[in-house]
Amino acid sequence: MSPFFQELFDALNRGLIMSIALIVPSAAGGLLTGIITGCLRVFGDPFLRNVCNAYAALFRGTPLVVQLFILYFGFPNMGIYLTPYAAAVTGFILCSGAYQSEYVRGALLSIKRNQYLGAQALGLSKFQSVFWIIIPQAMRKALPGCGNEIIYLIKYSSLAYIVTVMELTGEGKTLATEYFRFTEVFAVIGLYYLALVSLAILILKKMEKAVHIPGFGKG
Amino acid sequence: MTRQDTILRVENITKSFNGNPILRGVDLTLRKGEIKILVGPSGGGKSTFLQCLNCLISPDSGQFWLEERPVDIFSKKELYRYRQQVGMIFQDFNLFDHLTAMDNVTLALRKVKKMDKKAALARAIVELSQVGLEDKTRLYPAELSGGQKQRVAIARALAMDPKVLLLDEPTSALDPDLTGEVIDVIRNLAKKGMTMVMATHQISLIRTLADEILFMEAGVVVEKGSPKTLLVPGTRSQGFCDKLNSLSGEGI
Numbered sequence: 524m525s526p527f528f529q530e531l532f533d534a535l536n537r538g539l540i541m542s543i544a545l546i547v548p549s550a551a552g553g554l555l556t557g558i559i560t561g562c563l564r565v566f567g568d569p570f571l572r573n574v575c576n577a578y579a580a581l582f583r584g585t586p587l588v589v590q591l592f593i594l595y596f597g598f599p600n601m602g603i604y605l606t607p608y609a610a611a612v613t614g615f616i617l618c619s620g621a622y623q624s625e626y627v628r629g630a631l632l633s634i635k636r637n638q639y640l641g642a643q644a645l646g647l648s649k650f651q652s653v654f655w656i657i658i659p660q661a662m663r664k665a666l667p668g669c670g671n672e673i674i675y676l677i678k679y680s681s682l683a684y685i686v687t688v689m690e691l692t693g694e695g696k697t698l699a700t701e702y703f704r705f706t707e708v709f710a711v712i713g714l715y716y717l718a719l720v721s722l723a724i725l726i727l728k729k730m731e732k733a734v735h736i737p738g739f740g741k742g
Numbered sequence: 743m744t745r746q747d748t749i750l751r752v753e754n755i756t757k758s759f760n761g762n763p764i765l766r767g768v769d770l771t772l773r774k775g776e777i778k779i780l781v782g783p784s785g786g787g788k789s790t791f792l793q794c795l796n797c798l799i800s801p802d803s804g805q806f807w808l809e810e811r812p813v814d815i816f817s818k819k820e821l822y823r824y825r826q827q828v829g830m831i832f833q834d835f836n837l838f839d840h841l842t843a844m845d846n847v848t849l850a851l852r853k854v855k856k857m858d859k860k861a862a863l864a865r866a867i868v869e870l871s872q873v874g875l876e877d878k879t880r881l882y883p884a885e886l887s888g889g890q891k892q893r894v895a896i897a898r899a900l901a902m903d904p905k906v907l908l909l910d911e912p913t914s915a916l917d918p919d920l921t922g923e924v925i926d927v928i929r930n931l932a933k934k935g936m937t938m939v940m941a942t943h944q945i946s947l948i949r950t951l952a953d954e955i956l957f958m959e960a961g962v963v964v965e966k967g968s969p970k971t972l973l974v975p976g977t978r979s980q981g982f983c984d985k986l987n988s989l990s991g992e993g994i
Contacts, residue, residue, distance in 0.1 A: 640798050641836030641895075645850035645902060646826035648818070655853060660840045736840050738884025 531698055531708060535715060538694030542719070545608070545680045545690055549615035550673045556616055557623020557669070558662075564624060565631045566653050575624065582621035587682055590614045595686040611683035619676050626668035630661035663739050670727035677719050691715055747773045748810060749937050750828070750906050755794050755804035764790045765801070766961040772906060772939065777932055777951050780941040781982060782958040788941040789833075791958065792910045795939065796828045797821055808905070826854060829904030833911045835891040837883040843870060843894045844879040847901050855902070869897035873927050889920035896927055907931070909940035943986055948973075955979055 524532075560575040567575065582590065595610040605613065634657050642652035684693035691712060699708035750772040757765040765787050772778060780788040793799040797815050806813040808827060814820050838846050847866035851857045857865070870879055873893035883891055892912060899907060912928065913921040925947060931938065932951050942948065948955060948969065955972045957965040957979045965978050972979045 637832065637834055637836045638838055640793075641832065641838065642850075643798055644796060644825060644830035644832075644836075645898070646822045646854045647850060648822055651853055655849060656838050656840075663840065737882045738839055 527702060527704070531695075531711060534694040534698050535691060535711060538689060538691035539715060539719075541688065541690040541694075542680055542683075545611055545615065545683055545688065546677055546719075549612050549619060549680065550676055552612070552616035553619025553623055553672070553676065554669060556620025557625075557627050557672075560620060561624040561627025561631065561665075562653070562658065564628050566649075579621045579624050582618050583625070587614065587618050587679055588685065590618060591682060591686050607683070607686050607688045610686050611680075611688050615676060615680065615683075618679075619672060622672045622675075623669055626665045626672065627661065629668070630665035631657060633664055634660050660739070663734055663736065666727070666731055666734070670723075670731075673727070674720055674723055677723060678716060681716075749774050749808070750795075751807040751810070752795065753805045755791065755801045757790055757794055757799060757801050764961050765794065768958075768961070768963060770795075770939070770956075772937055775935040775937055776953045777938045777940070778954045778956060779948050779952040780939065780956050780958055781943070781948060781979060782964075783982070786958040787961040788958050789910050792830070792908045792939065792941055795908055796825050796830055798830070822854075826850075826902050827905045829899035829902060829907045831892070831895055831899055831907065831909040831912045833915050835883075835888075835895045835915070837891055837895055837898075839883050842880050842882055843875060843886065843890075843897075846883075846894055847898045850898070851901055865901055866897070869901045870894070872900070872930075873897045874923070887920060888916045889923045892916065892924045893927055896924075896931075900931075905937065907936055907938045909938060909942070911941050911943065913942065913944055945983055945986055948983065957982065 560578060563571045563575045564579070591610060591614045594605060594614050595607065598605060598610075638656050638660075639652050642656045643649075647655070680690065681692035683690050684696065687693075689697075695708045695712040699705045702708075748771055751770070753769050755765050755768045756763070768787070768791055770778070780791065782788060790799060794801040794804065800815065806815055806824070808824060813824050815824070838849065841849060844863070844866050847869055848859075848862040851862040851865060852859065867876065867879065870876055873896055875890060875893055875897065878886065878890060878894075883894070886894065896912075909928070913924050916924065921944070925944065928938075928940075928947065929951070940947070940951075952969050954966055955969060956963045957972070957977075959978070965972060973983060974980055
């Protein structure tokens with residue numbers, strides 16, 4: 524292999540590890556945030572519902588780049604210093620969580636009310652009815668949408684590079700500038716992302732299969 | 743019968759939706775082993791009344807006594823305990839779609855009655871066998887017929903040892919050829935002395951099971967009495983049942 528490609532793969536593999544270190548906690552944190560805020564937006568008391576609605580409106584309504592700039596460049600003005608990595612992960616979790624909450628909310632609303640009545644009639648409390656009956660079904664229905672959001676996240680994790688996290692895109696950009704070989708470098712970066720997304724799709728399919736129940740989706 | 747035999751008593755239940763009165767003061771006294779059947783035209787308030795009886799719809803006013811002890815339906819704790827003792831069977835079964843027949847029955851036993859897993863399973867098998875579904879325990883609701891679903895729902899309600907069972911048109915969502923299996927289960931319950939309040943259009947059930955028929959129209963009970971006294975020419979109930987008869991072709 525030519526020295527250029529040797530250097531390219533070294534850099535991209537380094538970047539890949541950083542990308543994965545960004546994506547995994549952001550996906551998990553975003554999903555958890557989305558489940559909690561999604562549930563509160565449907566079943567919470569009016570105050571919590573409004574707070575969570577406002578959160579979703581704010582983070583879905585502003586560009587992620589702006590959110591990252593505020594976290595990394597703006598917060599120090601208020602005396603809060605985040606490392607580039609912490610700023611990126613925080614931004615990704617908040618943004619992803621807002622979108623996830625929308626998928627979760629839709630799924631919760633799709634569960635017919637009569638099952639809730641069935642649970643109430645047996646003496647289950649409101650919390651028990653939601654926790655044992657509504658949420659397990661809603662999560663199955665939300666899974667394809669939530670998976671879609673995780674796939675988006677894999678790609679928008681490249682924005683971490685603008686707050687100076689040296690992940691896949693950042694490493695590649697540096698090298699491309701140095702050698703002035705943009706086409707090769709970005710084509711290879713694209714393939715890296717494609718591989719990551721394909722892996723995620725595979726895992727999500729396996730998860731869907733694992734929690735499949737007759738009567739939900741196909742089969 | 744003595745007063746001690748009274749299991750459930752409600753007085754002056756009223757309910758309006760958006761200013762439209764649906765129930766205008768309904769009373770009910772239910773003795774142990776008694777079966778009361780609600781009949782009447784749609785929109786007469788039968789279903790609303792049944793759902794008010796265990797507060798799935800909370801009534802605008804009304805007093806409740808269970809075994810002559812007043813029930814405070816505004817106390818959540820008391821309400822949850824009350825509902826455990828007043829079982830409900832719905833028109834659309836209301837099974838939990840993500841749980842097997844077995845888990846549909848065990849869920850409330852474990853989460854509400856706090857039984858351990860083994861005891862709950864044993865109880866569920868007994869109840870599912872009673873309704874003839876011992877070989878279907880591992881199937882999900884989507885894999886069961888309508889009649890089987892309703893029988894699971896009955897097993898689920900009975901596992902809680904309710905003192906009263908409310909049935910809201912238990913056979914009306916079923917194909918005609920599946921009503922028989924559910925009717926048989928209900929007849930068996932009656933034979934064992936289960937106290938029931940049921941809304942139904944099944945003439946055969948009304949005729950043979952009812953200790954008392956309550957004819958509801960426009961949110962009030964307009965006629966009540968035993969089938970013998972009520973199902974005679976000239977009463978509203980008889981007129982209504984005649985109409986059902988000519989529709990279903992079922993002999994009365």
